[in-house]
Amino acid sequence: MPKKLLLSIIVVLLITNIASLLLLNRESKVAVDSNNQTFSAKDAVATVNGEEIIYVDWVNSLIDSSGKKELETMIDREVVSQLANQYHIEVDEKVIQREISLLTSMQGVMTEEEFKELEEGWRDDIIYRYQLEKLLTMDVSVSEEEIQQFYNTYGNQYNFTEAMQISHILVEDMETAEKVKRELDQGASFTLLAKEYSMDEETRDNGGYIGFIHTNSQFFPNGYEDVAEGMNEYSYSEPFPVDDGVAIMYFHRKLPSIDFTYEEMKPYIESELALQQLNQSLSADPLWEQLDIEWIYGR
Structure with a gap:
């Protein structure tokens, strides 16, 4: 769950x-x-x-x-929400999508429904974390030079490179591939067919699952990106020739590239460096005193 x-x-x-x-x-x-x-x-x-x-x-x-x-x-969440509204602190949608892409790329196979459920929770957590960080560091000064130096050193780490989540069934010849494709068309499970037919020992026991791979990676299988470009997510391909035989690919989903300029990342780097200066954990406790809070446990 x-x-x-x-x-x-x-x-x-x-x-x-x-x-x-x-x-x-x-x-x-x-x-x-x-x-x-x-x-x-x-x-x-x-x-x-x-x-x-x-x-x-x-x-x-x-x-x-x-x-x-x-x-x-629950009080922490409400405190941060109210103060963020008061100080007009918003989190750029691009930053949110980058964080969601990172979290998604760490997951295994999910249905669309499972992903949407997780995404909703992730979005709330991401917004809360960035707003909390900004609220905690509003009175801390960080020089332009420090921010620029940090960006020059670590700026690329804020970008996200396009990635695809794929599975495959690798067989010896087109005849076998066509047989597998007919079974898929008749409603057979891709995972079970991969375990039965695939020659790829590294992925066969996992139902042919290769995982999320950045498209610029040397480990991205040759020819698979071109095939995926013409596919819808959560669908399987026609058989196509590859270096080691014939493959049928299941295209789970694609995560697009997200790149940031210095100006886009500057406020988030500033908050990160300011939090380091405070040597403080990311806790909403210091913010409670700014609002009138009563609860059954006292304070």
Whole structure:
């Protein structure tokens, strides 16, 4: 289960559980799972050899173990959001896309739905991190010379080079490739066919998965980029000849190049260098005093 989804479930549980605690002396029912099972305060949520674990005890355990930290995280997010709006701090979409591309390139095979779910959480985290960094360093001065020197040394590391995520089935001849293609057209699994037919020992056991490869890399297979250019994402190719036989490629997705100028990266480099000067962790704690915050745990 993706961490973002798990976190959301915990948040929902905590909110509903705390709300239910306020109704302990009433018979209100609270839904606690995807099947819409409902429980009141004294209902059993589990039994062990006849011994019941009741709803309210489970709620208290959840709050004791996760409640304070989760509420603190939610407050941090709200603090940064409000202050960022107050100071008009925005994160360039280009920077967000570069971070998403980096995170995507570290993942394995995902469906479009799985990617969209992850992307939403990544986007929120990226915006939060950059806004927090800027808010923490607003009063720190960094010289133009320092920023320029840093960019000259590390500027290329902010760029992202085009990459493709691909799998393949490599066979000896066109006849075998056409047979595999017919099975694919009939709905057979690309992964299972790769395990059955592919000659590539390095990728066969992983269903033919090669991974994300930058198109300018010496390890990018010859001819595959040209074939992918005419394909839609999440589709497989016609058989095509390659150095070691005949291949059918599955084109998962493409991540385009993203390049930055000095002016585009300057504010982000400035914040990064300022944070180093402060020798401070990336925590929203110092920002709480700027807003009127009340919470059940005090401060």
